[in-house]
Amino acid sequence: MRDEMVRREELRGDCGNCFGLCCVALPFARSADFAFDKPAGRPCSHLADDHRCGIHDRLRQKGFTGCTVYDCFGAGQKVSQLTFGGRDWRGAPGEHARRMAEVFPVVRQLHELLWYLTEALTLPAARPVHPELRRALDRTEELTRLAPDELAALDVPAHRQDVNVLLLKTSELTRAGVRGRRKDRRGADLMGARLKGADLRGANLRGACLIAADLTGADLRGADLIGADLRDTDLTDADLTGAFFLTQPQVNAARGSAGTRLPESVTRPVHWTAGL
CATH class of the missing domain: 2.160.20.80 (E3 ubiquitin-protein ligase SopA)
Structure with missing residues (x-):
């Protein structure tokens, strides 16, 4: 259980160790959630030089409710510090910045799967599938540590489908115990x-x-x-x-x-x- 608690903390966004990747890599459209349009790969105009949001304490008032809802599951700091070794996209524009923007959403999806697998391992009723869940968790963690080019080419939907089979079993076992x-x-x-x-x-x-x-x-x-x-x-x-x-x-x-x-x-x- 302790390992799962530690892993959960690692799967929470740590903006202090990220290069503002969600504010750069992801697109958003003007709507009730965002005050203006922004294409993928372009830094948000509110992103400061220190990679912090200039209106972080006023996001909802400024029309950026979508930003307050988002969480990267810790993918931002992993891509920033591990995948790209702490090399900032600002100091290495061009191909490096483009590749970083491509890789971030991939790792974010993998980290979301890690969140589900970690939780599944805390559910007592799912013990019959715990060995399979742990293997899937270890494999998913391995994938997050691939090189940038390998991550960009990764078939995440296929891996998600494999993991989902185990999550469905987990759900059935857990809900079966509810009266x-x-x-x-x-x-x-x-x-x-x-x-x-x-x-x-x-x-x-x-x-x-x-x-x-x-x-x-x-x-x-x-x-x-x-x-x-x-x-x-x-x-x-x-x-x-x-x-x-x-x-x-x-x-x-x-x-x-x-x-x-x-x-x-x-x-x-x-x-x-x-x-x-």
């Missing part, structure tokens, strides 16, 4: 759904669209939330104790309150109680 009827809402369109106080214990909500759904006071204990779209989902006073495969970006995208009960793997967003 009562376990609802299957995998991939369901629940946008704007009125689910206030709903009993969703042990539910399969993998990939479900819950945008702007009302889950006030809902019971989501032991639910599988991998890939569920929780943008603007109201989780006020909801109970997500024991919910698994829930990530920080999902929580950041939702709305909640001091009464919302969360798994230990994620932290309560500041904006939930700050009125932002």
